[in-house]
Amino acid sequence: MKVEIDSFSGFRIYPSKGKLFVRGDSKVFRFASSKNSSLFLQRKNPRKIAWTQVYRRMHKKGVTEEVAKKRSRRTVKHQRGIVGADLAAIAAKRNQTAAIRSQQRLAAISKAKTEKKEKETKKAKPARAPVASGPRVSKQQMKGGKGGR
Amino acid sequence: MIGLKGTLNVIDNSGALLIECVNVLKQKVNNGWGSVGDEIVCVVKRARPVSAAAQASTTAVKVRRGDVRRAVIVRTKKAVRRPDGRFVRFDDNAAVLLNNKREMLGTRIGGVVSADLRMKGWGKIVSLAPKVV
Numbered sequence: 001m002k003v004e005i006d007s008f009s010g011f012r013i014y015p016s017k018g019k020l021f022v023r024g025d026s027k028v029f030r031f032a033s034s035k036n037s038s039l040f041l042q043r044k045n046p047r048k049i050a051w052t053q054v055y056r057r058m059h060k061k062g063v064t065e066e067v068a069k070k071r072s073r074r075t076v077k078h079q080r081g082i083v084g085a086d087l088a089a090i091a092a093k094r095n096q097t098a099a100i101r102s103q104q105r106l107a108a109i110s111k112a113k114t115e116k117k118e119k120e121t122k123k124a125k126p127a128r129a130p131v132a133s134g135p136r137v138s139k140q141q142m143k144g145g146k147g148g149r
Numbered sequence: 150m151i152g153l154k155g156t157l158n159v160i161d162n163s164g165a166l167l168i169e170c171v172n173v174l175k176q177k178v179n180n181g182w183g184s185v186g187d188e189i190v191c192v193v194k195r196a197r198p199v200s201a202a203a204q205a206s207t208t209a210v211k212v213r214r215g216d217v218r219r220a221v222i223v224r225t226k227k228a229v230r231r232p233d234g235r236f237v238r239f240d241d242n243a244a245v246l247l248n249n250k251r252e253m254l255g256t257r258i259g260g261v262v263s264a265d266l267r268m269k270g271w272g273k274i275v276s277l278a279p280k281v282v
Contacts, residue, residue, distance in 0.1 A: 015233050015234060015235070016233060016234025016235065017234070018235070018236075019228065019235070019236045019237075019238060020235055020236065020237045020238070020282070021237075021238050021239075021240075022224075022237065022238070022239045022240065022261055022282050023240050024240040024241060026260065026261040026280055026282075028282060
């Protein structure tokens with residue numbers, strides 16, 4: 001036994017009650033009583049008829065119980081390791097205290113400074129060395145081509 | 150409730166469009182009413198134009214205006230009671246053409262038919278229909 005619902009008002013239709021109407025475009029409409037079917041055939045809009053379910057849902061009548069359930073959803077964020085920095089490495093980095101970090105910063109700065117100095121001295125010396133490289137020889141002579149015809 | 154002079158739409162591809170009832174075959178009275186699943190004798194009032202080339206070649210029978218044929222009613226505007234107590238009503242009256250041996254003339258049915266046909270023994274029509282209510 002299947003309890004249908006009325007196509008106009010949303011009421012429940014028990015077996016042996018009501019009418020079934022099949023329209024020309026093969027759409028099926030079920031009516032629980034002659035009141036519903038008459039209003040449907042007069043082409044009344046159920047959204048404007050105050051006692052229908054469609055109207056009540058639209059104007060939110062009597063639905064306070066349904067609204068209270070909707071708050072219990074929150075997404076939980078999970079920390080995930082990436083390729084190159086697994087979960088332990090991320091946690092270690094995050095848990096460093098400020099003191100350690102500033103120390104690391106100073107160490108990095110001083111290292112950079114020394115490296116820079118070394119670079120400068122290196123640049124000064126080899127800049128002169130490759131200038132004196134033998135007498136000037138033209139490219140053609142070096143290549144030893146056809147003998148200059 | 151189809152009786153004398155009642156018009157029905159034809160929903161198969163036999164070529165007829167509109168038929169008019171002349172006699173309802175179930176009862177031995179002249180003023181009987183036909184309902185879903187009843188056989189009637191009818192006159193074709195309007196038919197699709199049959200081209201001369203198609204006349205001789207096609208195997209499907211094409212009916213013409215003025216033909217007297219038989220038909221079975223598949224949809225009625227008058228509500229029909231189902232065994233579970235429901236009433237089913239369609240928006241128009243419709244029929245499917247038959248020959249004298251209760252076989253269909255067309256090969257396809259377009260539209261919804263009533264499920265009461267099955268109870269009256271027209272299972273072939275029900276199986277061909279695209280939708281049964």
